[in-house]
Amino acid sequence: MLTRKQQELLLFIHERMKESGVPPSFDEMKDALDLASKSGIHRLITALEERGFIRRLPNRARALEVIKLPEAYSPSIQPRRGFAPSVIEGSLGKAPPPPAPTKSAEQDNGSSVSVPVMGRIAAGVPISAIQNNTHDITVPAEMIGSGDHYALEVKGDSMIEAGILDGDTVIIRNASNANPGDIIVALVDDEEATLKRFRRRGASIALEAANPAYETRIFPPDRVKIQGKLVGLIRRYH
DSSP states (O other): OOOHHHHHHHHHHHHHHHHHSSOOOHHHHHHHHTOSOHHHHHHHHHHHHHTTSEEEOTTSTTOEEEOOOOTTOOTTOOOOTTOOOOSOOTTTOOOOSSOOOOBTTSOSTTSEEEEEEEEEEESSSOEEOOOOOOEEEEEEHHHHOSSOEEEEEEESSTTGGGTOOTTOEEEEEEOSOOOTTOEEEEEETTTEEEEEEEEEETTEEEEEOSSTTSOOEEEOGGGEEEEEEEEEEEOOOO
16 A cells, blocks of 8 residues: 555656656655655655556666556546645555544443554654554543544654553654653654654754664754654553
């Protein structure tokens, strides 16, 4: 399954090649998907190539070949300009309109609630966000309190010193702001989602890992959107 951004890029390349016979430049792709930098396009191209949707032709500049399109593709589906995602879509890529609210109707004697699991979040090198309600989990009502909540499965080890391990499930309260020190779901450049500790560095935002093997990443505020704050964690032992 492709993420929304991956599908948008694939269809943009396909439509451009139908029109002119020449693939778009990376700058054109960046502008079409409304991304802040070409590095995001490089990641999307690599992901499409790994999934067998496109092929890069050797020894030729801007040489891309579309091998296949998504099964659900129809010519009426066009890549959207100005699309502004936020954690949670397709398979891995958009911002939540906000995630489905906690289903308090599914309660167990008033002591537990059902929370949608929306996919995977990186605790390591950022990955695209996910917006698929894959399944629901039941959590104690006192864990989450008021507000809308969703759950994400953790991949990576960058938050191990905060007690968050690869394979854990984190419970997130939907929020668009945070206090320094909060552990947040951050969406970077409308494409990558990661679980990190929120800090301020002057006018910039710092996304701080809880593992010395990972560097703190610094961004201008317009490149980071807060998608929620960590309120709980579930760990399974096998």
